[in-house]
Amino acid sequence: MARFALSTAATALLLASRSIASSTPHLLHRQAAGATGNSANSSSPYLEEISDFLDAASDELWKVNRAIHENPELGYKEYKAHDLLTYFLEGRDGWNVTRSTHGIETAFAAVFKGSGDGPVVSFNAEYDALQNLGHACGHNLIATVGLGGAIAAAEVMRAHKLPGTIILFGTPAEESLGGKVKMLEAGVFRDHKIDVSLMAHPTVGGGDSPYALTQSTDRLDLEYYGKPAHAAAAPYQGVNAQDALVLAYSALSMLRQQSLATDMVHGVITSGGTSINVIPDKSKASFQIRSASDTDLKPWTERLLKCFEAGALATGAELNLTMRPYGYSNHRTNEVLAKSYARHFASLSSNETLPDPDLDKLRAPGGSTDQGNISWEFPSIHPFFGIYNEDGSMPSGAPHTAPFEVAAGSKRAHNKAIQTAKSLAGIAVDVLTVDGMLKEIKVEFERTVKTQSRQRGVRATLTA
Numbered sequence: 001m002a003r004f005a006l007s008t009a010a011t012a013l014l015l016a017s018r019s020i021a022s023s024t025p026h027l028l029h030r031q032a033a034g035a036t037g038n039s040a041n042s043s044s045p046y047l048e049e050i051s052d053f054l055d056a057a058s059d060e061l062w063k064v065n066r067a068i069h070e071n072p073e074l075g076y077k078e079y080k081a082h083d084l085l086t087y088f089l090e091g092r093d094g095w096n097v098t099r100s101t102h103g104i105e106t107a108f109a110a111v112f113k114g115s116g117d118g119p120v121v122s123f124n125a126e127y128d129a130l131q132n133l134g135h136a137c138g139h140n141l142i143a144t145v146g147l148g149g150a151i152a153a154a155e156v157m158r159a160h161k162l163p164g165t166i167i168l169f170g171t172p173a174e175e176s177l178g179g180k181v182k183m184l185e186a187g188v189f190r191d192h193k194i195d196v197s198l199m200a201h202p203t204v205g206g207g208d209s210p211y212a213l214t215q216s217t218d219r220l221d222l223e224y225y226g227k228p229a230h231a232a233a234a235p236y237q238g239v240n241a242q243d244a245l246v247l248a249y250s251a252l253s254m255l256r257q258q259s260l261a262t263d264m265v266h267g268v269i270t271s272g273g274t275s276i277n278v279i280p281d282k283s284k285a286s287f288q289i290r291s292a293s294d295t296d297l298k299p300w301t302e303r304l305l306k307c308f309e310a311g312a313l314a315t316g317a318e319l320n321l322t323m324r325p326y327g328y329s330n331h332r333t334n335e336v337l338a339k340s341y342a343r344h345f346a347s348l349s350s351n352e353t354l355p356d357p358d359l360d361k362l363r364a365p366g367g368s369t370d371q372g373n374i375s376w377e378f379p380s381i382h383p384f385f386g387i388y389n390e391d392g393s394m395p396s397g398a399p400h401t402a403p404f405e406v407a408a409g410s411k412r413a414h415n416k417a418i419q420t421a422k423s424l425a426g427i428a429v430d431v432l433t434v435d436g437m438l439k440e441i442k443v444e445f446e447r448t449v450k451t452q453s454r455q456r457g458v459r460a461t462l463t464a
């Protein structure tokens, strides 16, 4: 049972989830008994079956989606989402659910075993929200895609007695706190011997793409310590910590002009002093640094460190800089998985198309995700799916804005999430059933590991 009191509405949703949990398998058995369903333009003999299953499950998944959207929880505090999703899966035949897996309180692993050994295909569900913005990154939709994709793939396994394993991981704290990095370090994915990792993320309408081109990132906190003094009577006796920070901020602002477009720094000054008539003896700020890759992040970080040191050098203030743990690597999309996704997307979509892949891959990277770290350890895909407002208009803001939060809560966005879940389930069943596909995925993975370098040693140097 839930470890804390849920609202009446959430409890009702849990009960509703329990009802679908036990009712939907029969639906699929009935459909599967009739035909494997391969329409003329289908990309897989199983896609129609997946599609029918998720269409039937959509109303119940909508309740789960709404419950998460209406109860936004910050990273590592997603207790309601964790309990809702695990409760849902515990009620379904064949699912073995481990709550708070590997000691990470709001992470979970839900495993469905087929009829014998075979590929291990995993899905990730994110469900953390943003401070003061709710689900403005649409992680309620990511949870819906992960849950829907995993149960649909599992039902195909059940109906056709396919060998292999489907796993849904609950991956908390994607926004800045590196839940998946922590799970990697704890051995969650290794212990389950996953072969591939699947998830998808919403973006503004029209942004559909199988390729997540994201940046490597690190985060840091800094403090300057000066010396207080009377601001008028004896300012010469003081060391101005606020000046140190302003100077550093000015330096890095100028540096931006001499940087690559993919080298970024952004942050907030959180404290500059407390009294207007006292020379500030303490100032604080936090910054996030991004580059196209881990390799590029290192020299960019070193240039920025000089700006922070300049503030200290010029004012005499002491600098205390702390790099946060759990930096994110850029995401590498497995080409074989991307092609499978594109095929299913084309089969399912009547009015949307994906961009030409060769042009699509030339996009500049933007944003960061801890799925990037997974992508360097296991073959991964993290497509973006475009969402619209309920009335069909484009959200007037990108992820991390209030308008996107509204769009992410719409039924229209839910329907797109269901369509995306169908494509991911299609990939999963391809991996389970297409001869040689897993081998091809692994060859592609090894090839890109060899041709792309990854050096994430910079943090160790900085904290020494």
Ligand SMILES: [Zn+2]
Residues within 6 Å of the ligand: 137, 175, 399, 400
């Ligand atoms: Zn976000």
Ligand SMILES: [Zn+2]
Residues within 6 Å of the ligand: 137, 138, 139, 174, 201
């Ligand atoms: Zn996000």
